Amino acid sequence: MTGSIKQKTPAVRPNGSSKGPRGPQAARSLTRNAPSTTVPGFTIIELLIAVIIIGVLVAILIPVLVRRVEEARIARAESDVEHIKDALERAHIHTNYVYRLYVLDDNLGGNGLYLPLDPGDLDGVRDETGNWTVQTPTRMFIDYNTGQFAGNYQNIYASLTRNETDFGWAGPYINYQRGNFTWQDLPTDPWGEEYLLFTPAGVVDQQAGTVENFYNFTVLGTDTTVTLRGPFFDRFTVLSKGPNRAPGDGSVAAQFGIADDIYRQF
Template identity: 25%
Template sequence: MSRLDYTWGLKTQDSRLKRKNRSSLGSRVSGFGSTQGFTLVEIMLVVIIIGILAAMVIPNIAGRGEQARVSAARADIDANLTSALDLYELDNGQYPTTEQGLRALFEKPASAPEPISWNGPYLKKKRTPLDPWGREYRYVSPGIHNTEEFDLFSYGQDGVEGKDDIGNWGSDSADEAGR
């Protein structure tokens, strides 16, 4: 018998032993009795638990989109646009008129009263700012609610003057503010 025959014989015998060990090991691991899979009761219990969790989580998530838009509008009004208007007022001695509008923050007004020392643009984007609903912010100077300065507001989700307006006069609702 040659060395090659002897080696081949060991390999085949070794592989038969491995197969035998694997099959006996597999039966021990998966042999937890005769049941395989889940019972109908177990599946229904999992479905009920998932349903209960979904019922608790979905209502909390559903209103977040609109709440985020309102927060973004308030941040635009209270920080970004008001700061830009205050800088304009510091440079020119007064806020832009209603006719000049928010356009005066990125384009020097040509209408009276012409700015004394326009150092704009006062906004990074050179276009009229849009609220989170895609509509232009409203600007009135002098303001109805802020008679010393200006009113800066968004008509909110519904896009019409009324109940869900967001403005710089400290109230979420124009109805509450007497508008």
């Protein structure tokens, strides 16, 4: 009997297809042939490059932003000293006197109350008798010719409150923006310092109601206190000490009106 090798014919499924692999082998085959759904991520190098680019942009932009903010503050201070100077000039034209800065936003009359912490209370010029935030509040009249406070201020104030219209008071001469002045109603510059008023005789101490021929300040970068001696200006001057918050350049030899000081005169 002659042996022969018979070739097995693959079984055919009812739909005509041949039997393929079954079980785990079939699963492996399907997995191997399926399209990939993995999303490619960033490599460490790509992340480092992105961080470096962001750092460079920040290093460029931050100084620009800081400079723009400082420029805006300087512009506001320039506008403030101009408005305060104009208010003082108008008050002088109307009444023949220059005033302590807290008086400039006073209305005609008053309600008999002085409430510096109440944002809804509007000061009247008659309310200054109750002003407990400064010394001798009614000593407010500065003689334009001498640059000193008038000695007969009580009589002048009585004349003012007796009839503001006849006296010539037409306030308020300025409106300080809420948050830009101290609770004593003294205007502050963008760096948080009070604006200074100078007369030909010296600098006005707004708290005490006096004109002083000296000014004490701390030298920048030190604990050293220096006394500047006047006279400082030969005319009335409104001044902000500027970004460095010190007279002039803030050195031992500092002078008002130089370096970054911002001022207007009349």
